[in-house]
Amino acid sequence: MPANQELPHPDIADVALTDVLFALSDPARLQIVRDLSSGPLEMAQCGATNPTLPKSTKSHLMKVLREAGVIRNEPRGRERLVSLRREELDATFPGLLDSVLGASRG
Template identity: 80%
Template structure:
């Protein structure tokens, strides 16, 4: 697939737990995951990142989450829709997202 349309999304069987934990270790990436727990968002709506944050930094945050298998980033017209791969992550790492999302109220 071309770089502008389709992005590679790893099979979670090929993702190490350490990669997932690393992706969740950054507060901005963790907030993105928490925001996406309520449902898919347009990439521009992901409120975890400061609106003044450079586009390259925002793209890097999303890339780390996508490569760790936590999110799906799909084209939708001129926008990109970002969603949490909840069912797949729960199957590969049972209880992990429940623990991460339970900490949301702390």
């Protein structure tokens, strides 16, 4: 897929809590969300804590998070910028991300 191709993102009104919880239930996907909680990253930087992760696996993890409405994955020149949909998720599911990210650190 070309780096400049737009990917579909669900409207926040169509995001189901069960899909978000499923996306956050996998340790590798949760780590990506933790990484993004500090701010957007280029796709290549996401998952930098696990450089042995195959590109196909990383792409699948990102796809699950994007389709669940947890992240945005948008073209930025030749790269892709990945960001957490924090404000939208906090407005729709108040306290969810704080709870999940807080519990995962403990």
